[in-house]
Amino acid sequence: xxxxxxxxxxxxxxxxxxxxxxxxxxxxxxxxxxxxxxxxxxxxxxxxxxxxxxxxxxxxxxxxxxxxxxxxxxxxxxxxxxxxxxxxxxxxxxxxxxxxxxxx
Amino acid sequence: xxxxxxxxxxxxxxxxxxxxxxxxxxxxxxxxxxxxxxxxxxxxxxxxxxxxxxxxxxxxxxxxxxxxxxxxxxxxxxxxxxxxxxxxxxxxxxxxxxxxxxxxxxxxxxxxxxxxxxxxxxxxxxxxxxxxxxxxxxxxxxxxxxxxxxxxxxxxxxxxxxxxxxxxxxxxxxxxxxxxxxxxxxxxxxxxxxxxxxxxxxxxxxxxxxxx
Numbered sequence: 427x428x429x430x431x432x433x434x435x436x437x438x439x440x441x442x443x444x445x446x447x448x449x450x451x452x453x454x455x456x457x458x459x460x461x462x463x464x465x466x467x468x469x470x471x472x473x474x475x476x477x478x479x480x481x482x483x484x485x486x487x488x489x490x491x492x493x494x495x496x497x498x499x500x501x502x503x504x505x506x507x508x509x510x511x512x513x514x515x516x517x518x519x520x521x522x523x524x525x526x527x528x529x530x
Numbered sequence: 531x532x533x534x535x536x537x538x539x540x541x542x543x544x545x546x547x548x549x550x551x552x553x554x555x556x557x558x559x560x561x562x563x564x565x566x567x568x569x570x571x572x573x574x575x576x577x578x579x580x581x582x583x584x585x586x587x588x589x590x591x592x593x594x595x596x597x598x599x600x601x602x603x604x605x606x607x608x609x610x611x612x613x614x615x616x617x618x619x620x621x622x623x624x625x626x627x628x629x630x631x632x633x634x635x636x637x638x639x640x641x642x643x644x645x646x647x648x649x650x651x652x653x654x655x656x657x658x659x660x661x662x663x664x665x666x667x668x669x670x671x672x673x674x675x676x677x678x679x680x681x682x683x684x685x686x687x688x689x690x691x692x693x694x695x696x697x698x699x700x701x702x703x704x705x706x707x708x709x710x711x712x713x714x715x716x717x718x719x720x721x722x723x724x725x726x727x728x729x730x731x732x733x734x735x736x737x738x739x740x741x742x
Contacts, residue, residue, distance in 0.1 A: 472597050479600060
């Protein structure tokens with residue numbers, strides 16, 4: 427299942443604890459949603475580039491197991507955006523729950 | 531690289547600039563290798579691991595459409611590379627700046643003389659030419675280094691260009707509308723490309739031409 431437009435927020439959430447590379451971001455999202463949220467991994471990088479262009483994440487190269495890898499790190503504006511997205515999501519999900527439970 | 535991954539990358543990098551395509555190839559290959567290693571560590575055969583890693587990437591056409599929204603395409607890279615040659619030539623050649631300033635001044639004086647003598651139509655064309663060259667030269671010197679100033683400048687520039695056309699041709703502009711449409715089409719195409727580049731490049735990486 428994917429919820430349209432939520433991938434950037436999920437990426438920011440995956441980066442909030444520590445910087446990491448693209449593959450681990452994808453795995454974190456899938457693991458933390460217990461496999462419910464699934465997305466095509468080829469679309470992860472366009473979303474990362476957009477976040478980088480908007481200054482919400484930045485990237486740097488690091489060598490892991492002798493291989494250079496691009497790591498992504500959330501910025502201060504990224505954290506502010508994540509806090510805003512969290513608040514909006516809570517409000518939205520509360521409103522949808524009220525409507526759906528009221529319909530039963 | 532496997533032929534299947536190569537095919538996926540070819541589809542995903544269609545119409546991207548060389549630099550963007552190289553970036554996509556590097557990050558997707560890195561991702562594919564990680565996914566393949568994890569699958570092999572989980573007991574899959576190398577072939578099976580490769581297939582799993584590739585299918586997790588999804589449809590390359592969808593990835594391509596999304597990449598084209600955030601990375602420079604080949605045509606945008608060309609606009610960025612070649613779209614500013616006039617300004618570069620004028621800025622780097624001092625005698626050309628002086629020549630254009632002189633042309634602008636002479637056109638202004640000639641326009642004044644023609645208008646006084648009652649030759650309204652050629653006088654207006656010369657006046658518009660003089661003001662147009664003056665405006666173009668001035669714009670290269672203006673301190674426009676922030677996106678908000680650049681936006682205000684671009685609105686002002688469009689209004690000025692339209693005003694100069696009206697000044698030059700007046701109601702007669704309708705008679706040469708085919709010429710205006712051809713010119714406007716080219717200007718609009720470059721402007722659309724530049725707007726797209728502005729969305730894709732971080733402001734810190736904007737070259738001077740994107741502000742103007």
